[in-house]
Amino acid sequence: MTVHDFRLPDLGEGLTESEIVEWHVAVGDRVTLNQTLADVETAKAIVQLPSPFAGIVAAIHAEPGTTVQVGAPIVSIEVAADVALASSAGDASPAAEVPPAWAGSAPPVSTLAAPESEAPSAAEVAEPAAERQSVLVGYGPAVETGRRPRRKARSLPERSADRSTVGGPAGSGGGAGRGPNAPRGAALATPPVRKLAHDLGVDLSEVDGTGDSGQVTRADVTRFAGSGRAAASAPSTTGAPGARADGRPAEVRHPIKGVRKATAEAMVRSAFTAPHVTEFLTVDVTASSELLARLKARGKSASMLALVSKALCIAVERNPSLNARWDESSNEIVELRDVGLGIAVATPRGLLVPSIPDAGSMTVPQLADAIRELAATARDGRTPPSSLSGGTITITNIGVFGVDAGTPIIVPGEAAILAMGAVRRTPWEFEGGIALRDVMTLSVSFDHRMVDGEQGSRFLTDIGGILNDPASVLALV
Incomplete structure (x- = not known):
């Protein structure tokens, strides 16, 4: 097994940096060629990054909200030896040679849960390296393997059965609130909503989603930010020694980026x-x-x-x-x-x-x-x-x-x-x-x-x- 670093590619138009919006994989996940690894936000758009390797995620080098320079490693993937040999014949870091034209055809961003599928079979894992890695999929022609690449299923957040009603009637499918000790999973939200939450200093895991399947909407984030509850869970957004009488911070700071x-x-x-x-x-x-x-x-x-x-x-x-x-x-x-x-x-x-x-x-x-x-x-x-x-x-x-x-x-x-x-x-x-x-x-x-x-x-x-x-x-x- 060989570990390959996937470096942030040049997404075109002379952009030198991007912000990690959301990871679709975690350390230990098996990824396939062309599987979406992360959503990144440039100064112009939100773009999906497909994996140039098939293997196992060994390390993630940048957390969501982090601004990364082009060429810096963002994720390491452990690749089978046969794939490593095939890669050594060309550029060991194919992401560094992304054709600028790809940036102009970025696919739309989606964070909806993928349909659940079974793990790849042994035959799939052992398929010829030349077939799996002859081209950096997503940055060039599509790879015809006879199969659609499988994506690891993303589960919805755990929802407590005895939740009290907050922001909507009971049984309304996402309008109910969580008890103070109820377990929380990863919030389901689109990248623009996550960006809004980041700018407002809102922890999405604290927000009750009213969208389909409990998805957090823009209205949910705005309502939470205005309720005063965000002040307790948000990162340090105020440089003032105290807060206003209504409990809100005296000032809110927004990073100048993107x-x-x-x-x-x-x-x-x-x-x-x-x-x-x-x-x-x-x-x-x-x-x-x-x-x-x-x-x-x-x-x-x-x-x-x-x-x-x-x-x-x-x-x-x-x-x-x-x-x-x-x-x-x-x-x-x-x-x-x-x-x-x-x-x-x-x-x-x-x-x-x-x-x-x-x-x-x-x-x-x-x-x-x-x-x-x-x-x-x-x-x-x-x-x-x-x-x-x-x-x-x-x-x-x-x-x-x-x-x-x-x-x-x-x-x-x-x-x-x-x-x-x-x-x-x-x-x-x-x-x-x-x-x-x-x-x-x-x-x-x-x-x-x-x-x-x-x-x-x-x-x-x-x-x-x-x-x-x-x-x-x-x-x-």
Whole structure:
């Protein structure tokens, strides 16, 4: 038997570190080739790491919540001698040579219990090494072995029979509380929920899950954190000598890492590199609201964000300097013909800006569907890193929070970002009188190195004109 270290691979996009979110195996477990070992969180997404070896887990080198540098060993696996011999012919650490393309096709994360299966047979353990380890599965072509790799079954937490009711009626399947001396198993929760619990200083083993099969939900974690019970079980979250009168800590500290760290670095870099100019325009969008109502009545997907996105794509064709990047190496401004439309999405892990490729070729219903799928994927932590690097211009919808206007910071590498405020029913001048109209404020920030004030103003007024009168696009040239 030979022990092989599995080192944290380079997951692409120049990422140098990742945080261990959850282990799916424990020391002593037998693992198969391609079996998921752990979920890791990069600065952009949550990714599953498949095993490059078949063998027995000898050691785990990083606990959940630990940030690990690329190339550092995270788990050691004891491999049979025949596999070790086959491995010696190539790289002893195949994880160090992960093709960057794999990061863009990361499978969705799942922590649901796997169906129970029997242990591998002796024939399976003794299958030829070349068949089991000819390629690093998960980072390259699939291995055809004639069998699906088996995963060790994960059992649900033990549940006490005499539990009292807390947070839900008895027999509701997860809403009951535990007695103070009741045994507790590992909490069943998805990686985003575990991340939220970590940020709030909540011990998941203390939370009563109300989801299917006792799964802990985001609402369970938030309710527990607000109940005051988290203060007793959480790690040291306060630097103050005491607590408030209601028992809560005087302050809560959140580590700056993952998405939050990447966002902070990007915003500082943008603010102090690109000279920002922000302009505002308030528009009567009643005609756009009426168009959306007609589209929805016909069963079409539609939203104001999708309509603004379409107006932006049309305006970019007339003002290409807003869809550009600054090439320092060649001292050139590069205008881009296709629109990679970035959509700023608020997630439990922080701000993400995934993009819709070639958004200019899409209709309003197609954009609405793409935005909805993009946002859901980002909030679930399933956005592949490749979707976070193809943006050319960005929209942020601050109106969804009831905000009228703002001064957004440009995403590094882009020339402009558009913020759309809330649509409000407001007294407005209309056809020589005053009427209640749907009104919205738009604001655009642009990089003054690439975009002159005239170009930025025309871009903004083009968008406003389309939203004021959607039929006007027929007359645009």
